Amino acid sequence: MGETLVANLDDAIATHPDRVCVIDVDGAESTYRELDLMANGVAAALGKRGVGRGDRVGICRRKSAGTVAALLGVLRTGAAYVPVDTGSPSDRNRRIFEDCGVVAVLLDEADPASVPPNAAEIVGDPPATGVRPSAPAIHPEDLAYVLYTSGSTGHPKGVCLEHRNATSFVDWCVRTFDASCEDRCSSHAPFHFDLSILDLWMPLSIGGSVVLIDESTARDPRSLPALIAERRVTNWYSVPSILALMTSHGDLESHDHSSLRTVCFAGEVFPLSDLRRLRATWSGPDFWNLYGPTETNVCTAYRVPDGAGLDGAEPLPIGRACDHCEVRIVDDAGARLGSGEVGRIVCRGGPVMRGYWGLDPDRTAAFIEIEGHRWYDTGDLGAFDSKSRVHFHGRRDRMVKRHGYRIELGEIEAGLDRADFLVESAVMAESTPVGVVIHAAVRPVSGTRPSIIGLRTHCGKVLPGYMIPDRFHVVDGLPRTATGKVDLPRLRSEVILDS
Amino acid sequence: MNEPADDADGIRAAVREHLLSDVLVGEDPENLTDDLPLRTSGVIDSMGVIRLTGFLEARFSIRIEAHETGVENTDTVDAIVSFVESKLAG
Structure with a gap:
């Protein structure tokens, strides 16, 4: 080769x-x-x-x-x-x-x-x-x-x-x-x-x-x-x-x-x-x-x-590290974790990217230094089993996978916020037996109420089809935490559980 | 529950009910007009078409081929109703 x-x-x-x-x-x-x-x-x-x-x-x-x-x-x-x-x-x-x-x-x-x-x-x-x-x-x-x-x-x-x-x-x-x-x-x-x-x-x-x-x-x-x-x-x-x-x-x-x-x-x-x-x-x-x-x-x-x-009910492992790279499970400080302990999945070696276009690799949060080497932090959580196989334990951030596509929920929010009839939005993912369902809570301009058709049509113009939310919830306001951030857990309980 | 008859009105009612419970949850049913563009406006994406096709096949006991699921047969409620009628007329 x-x-x-x-x-x-x-x-x-x-x-x-x-x-x-x-x-x-x-x-x-x-x-x-x-x-x-x-x-x-x-x-x-x-x-x-x-x-x-x-x-x-x-x-x-x-x-x-x-x-x-x-x-x-x-x-x-x-x-x-x-x-x-x-x-x-x-x-x-x-x-x-x-x-x-x-x-x-x-x-x-x-x-x-x-x-x-x-x-x-x-x-x-x-x-x-x-x-x-x-x-x-x-x-x-x-x-x-x-x-x-x-x-x-x-x-x-x-x-x-x-x-x-x-x-x-x-x-x-x-x-x-x-x-x-x-x-x-x-x-x-x-x-x-x-x-x-x-x-x-x-x-x-x-x-x-x-x-x-x-x-x-x-x-x-x-x-x-x-x-x-x-x-x-x-x-x-x-x-x-x-x-x-x-x-x-x-x-x-x-x-x-x-x-x-x-x-x-x-x-x-x-x-x-x-x-x-x-x-x-x-x-x-x-x-x-x-x-x-x-x-x-x-x-x-x-x-x-x-x-x-x-026959078992356990999810399949994602397997052993490929032999052209090195994979570790580490804690937040970069220290290796033992078998069964859940931590960050990090990788270095042949297949790992140079970096993101336009971003200095030294200032890219996805790269972390461990023992003098640059490792890519996948953002995924995992744990090794006793046979050195990695088991997947979900994400640390707001990225979800739907139909194999990687979706940052923040990108959907940014797309919704481009609608001049909306004031703000918050997007959440729900795991269901049939797959990930994406919910969008939107706050319209005061005194208006957008139709679901209008919301979907707007999304169709600014987002790829796989990012269009499955469910829209028109709300009067988004709940906030004490620091002013959108209170996603509370919104989740108010919006998803009520739907 | 009695299923509506498989005439144009029955097909229209079933298609509307599917759309309002699948991609348009929470929508005012009056906004879903018979000539509203569904595909070309982004209201239904490709996965929505797969679900719509599966629904129509099960509800009306018809078989829909892949090449029949294009915009010409699925862009509006009217088009979907005409398409199902033509399949039933076989």
């Missing part, structure tokens, strides 16, 4: 030019040679606009072979790619692109509202070419991509990952899942989501095939089982919620899924009852529970036992 994503993929192109590289959303196949030519076209188009090493390039494109080629084309120029949600409001995407100063944006259709004033707009697929533009040397410590996650102040945070962070993780994946050029790996998650790193760069580094799944099929539990069978997917990776929906609505028994070798899930807790049902239907493949915030890729992994091993 090389130490940059470009070196790995160029090696795969040279070794396997005629193997299928990408199976597009409509089933069309592209070889490694064809991807190479498409990526040349993208790199040439970017080069003409002056894009080079150290730059950032925005990607606001639906999944396609052309989009995969666009990622490679960006990386070949020495720039880093910044993928965003094509379904998010243009305004939010533009703020992300402005934050990290992209010099160009690649889009499916022209959308000036999402492109910063000084950035070049490149619409559609540039013509493929056999001429490879001259390219700078790419170094392992160069930035490869920036993934934006929900930020507590209302501004998404850019997680900056270097080539070596990605290749350290990809190398671990290839070894752990015994991946080969014969594998056909699902690309279920959107490209702005960190699961896409495994989906794309594991197969692309070894001559395997990426099976692209478009965003509407990805949400449809009744179309996915047929797709897995038709495309003969060998490696599946997704959030648990879609696997649970496939188990209940997907009629899995009527499909031939004998091609599946490995099933990985990450991003949230998989309810045990659903996992048991899925495991009973898909008895062939190995199942893995992967854990890690975007900032660390994946840092612990747990191989899920077969049927009988799932």
Whole structure:
């Protein structure tokens, strides 16, 4: 394995030019040679606009072979790619692109509202070419991509990952899942989501095939089982919620899924009852529970036992530290805790991010120094068991996971506060057997009463769909603590328990 | 409890009741007009569509294919009612 994503993929192109590289959303196949030519076209188009090493390039494109080629084309120029949600409001995407100063944006259709004033707009697929533009040397410590996650102040945070962070993780994946050029790996998650790193760069580094799944099929539990069978997917990776929906609505028994070798899930807790049902239907493949915030890729992994091993009522562990990083459970002072003691889950090593875009790592609260080393504090709580496996014990802050998406409740509040008909808001999460329910308590301008439809419509304009609250509560005022902060426990008891 | 009949009025009542108890809890029922844009305005997101589809399938014993859940069939109460009627007419 090389130490940059470009070196790995160029090696795969040279070794396997005629193997299928990408199976597009409509089933069309592209070889490694064809991807190479498409990526040349993208790199040439970017080069003409002056894009080079150290730059950032925005990607606001639906999944396609052309989009995969666009990622490679960006990386070949020495720039880093910044993928965003094509379904998010243009305004939010533009703020992300402005934050990290992209010099160009690649889009499916022209959308000036999402492109910063000084950035070049490149619409559609540039013509493929056999001429490879001259390219700078790419170094392992160069930035490869920036993934934006929900930020507590209302501004998404850019997680900056270097080539070596990605290749350290990809190398671990290839070894752990015994991946080969014969594998056909699902690309279920959107490209702005960190699961896409495994989906794309594991197969692309070894001559395997990426099976692209478009965003509407990805949400449809009744179309996915047929797709897995038709495309003969060998490696599946997704959030648990879609696997649970496939188990209940997907009629899995009527499909031939004998091609599946490995099933990985990450991003949230998989309810045990659903996992048991899925495991009973898909008895062939190995199942893995992967854990890690975007900032660390994946840092612990747990191989899920077969049927009988799932009989207990205890939640599954998130597993042992991956061998390309170090994971500890520490107290607030950074001291290691013994088995069974709950503390902060911290991580350091190969896959851990450089930092957040625009923030000095030395002043980033998520980094803490222990014994002279910089560790990333995940914000999650956990405890080791006697077998050195980590068990997850929830969050310390106001971040929740819903359908695998990371959501800072503060970002929803900031979005609500942009409505001129609201004075203030407070957002809370409730854990229920069917998942996380998000409640918003809103105080309207005096003498008015917004409709729920009006509130949802406002949210649809300023927030991605997965952040829109499930329940709105119009209140006359928010309870305050003695220090003037919103009294969330009291509000919770007043609002959620009454609903 | 008697289920309403599967004519247009019965379908409309069932769809409204589902929406008012799913994504529009607390809304004044009068605000949910038959031509209110639901999808294109952000009132219903993708998970809301999955729940709506599951509800319609169970309530009316119909099978809805993935390609049928687009905006053209689900953006307004009127569109949903027409769509369910066409499925029932089979």
